Amino acid sequence: MTPITDLYLQTWNASDANARDRLLAEHWTEGATYTDPLVDVGGRDQISATIGAVREQFPGFVFTLVGEPDAHHGLTRFQWGLGPAGAEPLVVGFDVVVGDGQGRIHQVLGFLDKVPA
Structure with missing residues (x-):
């Protein structure tokens, strides 16, 4: 089984919108939400648009894991x-x-x- 952090980073690293939308459909719930200091969105379409905007702002950049994830009770940090x-x-x-x-x-x-x- 692929760790949730890998699926998360794969989604953020998908520069192709169709590939990103497939990852969102497969690995994110329909009503998923994403909140950070710059955005608060809900639903796969809005999350995809947010990721697309970041990909445009930082072309060619990649998201990587820093350190080891910590997880319990369905939560991963x-x-x-x-x-x-x-x-x-x-x-x-x-x-x-x-x-x-x-x-x-x-x-x-x-x-x-x-x-x-």
């Missing part, structure tokens, strides 16, 4: 980085993912730890 492949991340965040009990993402609560000026 982890730190991620965003930057050029193989380089030090320019943006670092910390997310908490709430699963639906069936391995899908239902809610994401995000925080930004490091943002370029």
